[in-house]
Amino acid sequence: MEFERLKSLAISDSGFIFDPASGHSYTTNGTGVSIITALKSGANPGDIAPLIMEEYQVSPDDAERDVADFLDGLRKLMLI
Amino acid sequence: MQLTIAVSGINAIDNPGPGTGIVRALRESALAAEVDLRIIGLAYDSMEPGIYMHDIIDKSYLMPYPSAGRDSFLNRIAHIHERENLSVIISALDAELPLYIDVKDMLRERFGIRMLIPDRTMFQLRDKTRLKELAERIGIKVPEYTVCGSYGDFTAAVESIGCPCMVKGPFYEAFKAYSPAEADEHFHKIVNKWGYPVIVQSFIKGDEYNVIGCGDGKGADFGLFAMRKMTVTNLGKVWNAVSIDNKPVLEAARSMVEHLHWSGGFELETMVDAKGDIYLIEVNPRFPAWVYMAAAAGINLPERMVRLLTDRVFEKHSNYSSGKLMIRFTGEMLRDIADFEKIATVGEL
Structure with missing residues (x-):
């Protein structure tokens, strides 16, 4: 997975995301902010579910599913 | 010191000309603090809104349509120059540009009026009918x-x-x-x-990314600014836009200036499809109507153009922030019918 495009995104705490190359903007929730922030700081996708589990007190299955779904969304938007 | 600049395309209507945007950019520039800027509007119709915008345009004159011929056009400019002592004309309409290309040298020699516009060859090379050739040279696709x-x-x-x-x-x-x-x-x-x-x-499905710029006629630009159209009117005119930092699109514009040795303002219109392929839609041979957006974001091309033409130092950078939003709006003003009478009968206001 390529994360170069993701690294150029501007993301605010409110979940507002701006892509300076395309001018598109998106909104996400707190979990999305945590996932993108982790990816931008160089975390591997496989390392993110435990972070989500701990931060949001969810089961490992839920965390893994949420991360997978979110990555799928980013892929569809061609952000990764 | 007074510096008098004439600007055309002051038809700020639903299909807006760039004139009033150019004038606002000049009025808000650092140049306006250095000289006594006098702005002359060149209009083709008595109802062009710029004629009545006395807060930014000092005086307006009606021009003969380009179809009336070169002599009639030149005579009108001579008349205006006699009264106003024009230093620079910024042409902002495609339809009048061929005429200005014809008389540009004459304006300079006879009246000392300077213009930064493309020559006939450049003008023809960016023609809508020859986009294939241009797109190939600048490394992008064409529909x-x-x-x-x-x-x-x-x-x-x-x-x-x-x-x-x-x-x-x-x-x-x-x-x-x-x-x-x-x-x-x-x-x-x-x-x-x-x-x-x-x-x-x-028809290419995708996003419309446009670049405004200005070429020095020697192969270099002195400022580029890119935006994505967010919303458009029924006529396809931008209503909201956001500044972007899209390197391939900016590079295509830079390459066009270099290839054509472009002289003057321009707008490169492109569509970018879902795969990220860039398609050249057209090249407008003058500043676009959204010129003020770039100026407000720090790339004041009308100011830079006037500085170049009047031998002043000017900036050449393209450093601006992405994520600046342009919001176009409608507005009204009230003027006396006497204003209309004057422009319609005497041809000036």
């Missing part, structure tokens, strides 16, 4: 298109390209047609208004 000189050509082109397609006039106006019948309707509308050729272009 399939056919230049039609007759109704027969047109129906054949629509059949071959298929719908939806874009139907475009030689200078202005472009309509999306979802069916041959709709294309037909647009064809007649364009021919009646602008004549031939009519261009049929395949």
Whole structure:
């Protein structure tokens, strides 16, 4: 997975995301902010579910599913 | 010191000309603090809003239509110059540009009026009918298109390209047609208004990214600014836009300036599809109507152009922030009928 495009995104705490190359903007929730922030700081996708589990007190299955779904969304938007 | 600049395209209507944006950019520039800036509006119709915008345009004159010929055009400029002592003319309308190209040297020699505009070769190389050649040279794609000189050509082109397609006039106006019948309707509308050729272009689904810039005529630009159209009017004119930092699109603009040795303001219009491929839609040979957006974001091209033409130091950078939003709005003003009477009868206000 390529994360170069993701690294150029501007993301605010409110979940507002701006892509300076395309001018598109998106909104996400707190979990999305945590996932993108982790990816931008160089975390591997496989390392993110435990972070989500701990931060949001969810089961490992839920965390893994949420991360997978979110990555799928980013892929569809061609952000990764 | 007074510096008098004439600006055309002050028709700030639903299909806006760039003139009032150029004037606002000049009024808000650092140059305005250095000199006593006098702005003259050059209009073709008594109802062009810029004529009545006395807060930014000091005086306006009606011009003869370019179709009236070179002599009549030159005589009018001579008359205006005699009264106003023009230093610079910024032409902002495609239809008048060929005439200015013809008289540019004469204006400089006879009156000392300077202009930064393309020459005839550059003007022709960016013509809508020659986009394929230009796109290849600057390394981007071009939608399939056919230049039609007759109704027969047109129906054949629509059949071959298929719908939806874009139907475009030689200078202005472009309509999306979802069916041959709709294309037909647009064809007649364009021919009646602008004549031939009519261009049929395949429709590219994607985002419209446009670049404004200014070339020095020697292969270098002195400022580029890119934006994505967020919303457009029914006429396809931008209503909201956001500044972007899209390196391939900016590079295409830089390459165009280098390849054509472009002189003057321009707008590079592109479409970027879902795969990220860039398609050249057209090159407008003057500043676009959204010129103020770039100026407000720090790339004040009208100011830089005037500084260049009047031998002043000017910036050449393209450093601006992405994520700056342009919000166009409507507005009204109230003027006395005497103003209309004056411009309609005397030709100046």
